[in-house]
Amino acid sequence: DTGVSQDPRHKITKRGQNVTFRCDPISEHNRLYWYRQTLGQGPEFLTYFQNEAQLEKSRLLSDRFSAERPKGSFSTLEIQRTEQGDSAMYLCASSPSAGEQFFGPGTRLTVL
Amino acid sequence: KQEVTQIPAALSVPEGENLVLNCSFTDSAIYNLQWFRQDPGKGLTSLLLIQSSQREQTSGRLNASLDKSSGRSTLYIAASQPGDSATYLCAVRFNSGNTPLVFGKGTRLSVIA
Numbered sequence: 092d093t094g095v096s097q098d099p100r101h102k103i104t105k106r107g108q109n110v111t112f113r114c115d116p117i118s119e120h121n122r123l124y125w126y127r128q129t130l131g132q133g134p135e136f137l138t139y140f141q142n143e144a145q146l147e148k149s150r151l152l153s154d155r156f157s158a159e160r161p162k163g164s165f166s167t168l169e170i171q172r173t174e175q176g177d178s179a180m181y182l183c184a185s186s187p188s189a190g191e192q193f194f195g196p197g198t199r200l201t202v203l
Numbered sequence: 204k205q206e207v208t209q210i211p212a213a214l215s216v217p218e219g220e221n222l223v224l225n226c227s228f229t230d231s232a233i234y235n236l237q238w239f240r241q242d243p244g245k246g247l248t249s250l251l252l253i254q255s256s257q258r259e260q261t262s263g264r265l266n267a268s269l270d271k272s273s274g275r276s277t278l279y280i281a282a283s284q285p286g287d288s289a290t291y292l293c294a295v296r297f298n299s300g301n302t303p304l305v306f307g308k309g310t311r312l313s314v315i316a
Contacts, residue, residue, distance in 0.1 A: 095246075097246075124303060124304075126304075126306075131308065132308055133207075133292055133294070133306030133307050133308045133309055134247070134292075134294075134304075134306050135306070136303035136304065136305070139303060146301070147301075147303065149303075182246060182247065184247075188300065189234065189235075189296070189299075189300025189301065190252075191237065191249055191252040192237065192249065192294075192304060193249055194239070194246045194247040194248070194249070195246050196245060196246040197245070197246045199244070
């Protein structure tokens with residue numbers, strides 16, 4: 092499968108716990124994006140990388156959120172001290188520079 | 204503020220009908236525009252990408268048009284089928300290739316057999 096993959100697909104956690112999500116982009120794509128989507132809304136941008144450099148972060152990305160892309164390949168998104176408001180679908184996308192973005196299946200987070 | 208709006212929020216049509224989904228955006232300085240399909244609980248599938256210099260793109264039964272001056276794009280679906288039932292999202296990259304996509308809330312389409 093040469094598409095974007097995300098792991099896990101579903102995560103249920105208790106409030107206050109830390110969670111980490113992984114995204115594997117399409118191999119030749121140098122850009123990787125993270126978005127968050129809540130029910131009935133379109134995805135909202137969180138952050139993006141060009142290779143290993145994190146170039147932009149949204150105001151939505153509070154200091155409890157951190158993302159990395161070591162070596163410019165896969166990326167991780169960590170949420171510390173989760174809150175119920177963090178419950179959402181977390182989507183990863185990749186693209187070749189400013190081209191067409193291709194999305195993964197998403198990770199659905201439920202914070203109890 | 205750069206925003207993307209999609210109207211209607213939901214649409215129900217009988218099978219075989221041709222239909223148009225609308226997308227409007229607040230700033231004509233766009234880099235490109237992308238239409239996506241999303242099935243319930245799933246990720247997004249890219250349907251069409253239109254660069255700012257283009258007026259339309261076609262893929263099979265789908266045709267997307269772009270009118271920057273009026274801040275509008277339409278997605279035309281010909282001969283709709285029940286398998287077309289999904290949420291259709293419009294997303295705009297404003298200004299340059301270094302900005303993220305800004306999404307509308309989507310139009311939820313139901314095609315009734």
